[in-house]
Amino acid sequence: MLEAAVGVSRNWDPFIAGMDVAEKVLSKLSAEPKFVLLFATIHYEKNGGFERLLAGFHSKLPPNVPLVGGTVSGATTPDGCFTRGAFAAAVSGDKVEALPSIGFNVKRDPRAAAARCADGARAVSCRGERKTKFTFANVSNGTIPPMPFFGRKRILRMPFGRVALLFLETVGSFMQYGVGRETEFFNEFSKRMPDSTILFASNYDNNRSLSNYQFFNHEVHMNAAAAMSIAVDADFVTNATFGLKPTNVKFKISHVGLHGCSFGRVDGKNATNRVCELLGWPEGYLNEYVYRRTYYYPLVSSHDGMIYPHVMGLFIGHHVVCTYKFDTDDIEVYSASGSSMLGAVKENLEMIPKDKKPVLGLGVECTARLEALGSEINKVRDEMDKTFKGAPYLVVYTAGEGLYKPGKPASFFNESFILSTLLV
Amino acid sequence: MKGSDAEILGVLDDLLKEDDVLVAMLARKGFQGTYDPTKFKLQDVRIWSALQSTMNEFFDIIEKFAGTGLDKVYFELGEYEAMFFIINQMDVALIVIIPALANKGLLEVEVENARRSITRMIGV
Secondary structure: OOEEEEEEEOOOOHHHHHHHHHHHHHHOOOOOOOEEEEEEOHHHOHHHHHHHHHHHHHOOOOOOOOEEEEEOOEEEEOOEEEOOOEEEEEEEOOOEEEEEEEEEOOOOOHHHHHHHHHHHHHHHHOOOOOOEEEEEEEEEOOEOOOEOOOEOOOEEOOOOHHHHHHHHHHHHHHHOOEOOOHHHHHHHHHHOOOOOEEEEEEEOOOOOOOOOOEEEOOEEEOOEEEEEEEEEOOEEEEEEEOOOEEEEEEEEEEEEEOOOOEEEEEOOEEHHHHHHHHHOOOOOOOOOOHHHHHOOOOEEEEEOOEEEEEOEEEEEOOEEEEOOOOOOOEEEEEEOOHHHHHHHHHHHHHOOOOOOOEEEEEEEEEHHHHHHHHHHHHHHHHHHHHHHOOOOEEEEEEOOEEEEOOOOOOEEEOOOEEEEEEEO | OOOOHHHHHHHHHHHHOOOOOOEEEEEEOOOOOEOOHHHOOOOOHHHHHHHHHHHHHHHHHHHOOOOOOOOEEEEEEOOEEEEEEEEOOOOEEEEEEEEOOOOHHHHHHHHHHHHHHHHHHHOO
16 A cells, blocks of 8 residues: 655644644545655744744654655645645555655765765665665755845855855855755765665745755754655656757856856856856846846756756856856856746656556756746646646755666756656 | 625735735725735835826726736836736736845745635635
């Protein structure tokens, strides 16, 4: 037997929301869940709200059921698309077992965090008797750093951008501000979990990049990584799709810094100016609105037959800061449109084998896509409904997404739609 | 029209709890809307005055688009943005004003949820 359920609560009170979403999930299962994934939007942050959310959830959950999760910018479920609320998925049955694990200080030392998190997770992942090993891991995303004299801004016009980047790379990493360093975490984590498919997500807030949280059983953490390692006698099919198109605008980056996430030169010229020039952005276009535009023009590096879209998030002096590390210096600008983003969802759903029945869909989708699609995100739900035909699914919106399949390199992206489907 | 004002105000109140929703109201032609101005956070009264004085003309104009699939209208107003989500074939609209720098896409998802709730309430 293998059962899954997904629930949503829209209550503003965190304790009640926790109870509510737990009740909704548990009422759909005939047996105690083997694990729970719990996500919430940042709305519950004030006054210890996430601790209260978890307290409410655990007040209904049987003791010792493992739980991990964190903050997301929204979710798509059979009940609708939401950018406020608490969302949970749970699986029960005798064919599944799961173990949660956690690592700390991911921005200061992502490899050590990954080692600790993977060591905890391997206990279940390495059990040989189950058919499939699958791990869901979510990790703290980057936050916009409070820069001395400038505050928290996306565009910092300053003559010494390199100094600011050095400040971020040293003091920022120690204080755990700035880029998330998810790729470093994910590469190490996947190396230590070689036989498990891994669905990876970066926790986020409401697209402000100010704070994010991780949930681990009864605990709430920041700058952590929480994983649920699952062994199951069923199939998990996982695929990533993008819906991005190359524009043939290509350039070479150099003066890479900030843990490999920023570049100061494009084709040997001032990177900020040159990127604007190549994209045809007029003077004045580069303002605090910029992230609404950069979503549509991801910078893509390609290797190992995969594309790696990076979103430009900050402009510090003449340096462009993206959300994760560049592995190559050859970049091509891609473009996205609403229809191409929806096309990626359809493409992904078509890859699910039709000869098996979906028990649960668990997806991570980039918040950039949510922000770009707005209320049209309901079309994602329409497509999911057509495929899942009443089976539960939960797609959460994150700051970055990753996928590892045994025998293949770990891949971390922006602007992707990654769906894992549990099939029997 | 079905759906009590209290129910609709409950939906609007949920929207107004979002930090970046400055105004949320249900407007009908003639500005006989449902709203609670005590919960509005809009500082710039010029926008509110302009809305009040042009609402009839607004509905007159959008009625001309009946049959074209007009669903939403956006006004970029300097530091603010007004979103009109049309309900009931052009004679009712859910109006939301947000700061121009707000995360419009994310907020739109909840405005759409509010529109769907109100549509169910008023039995369209």
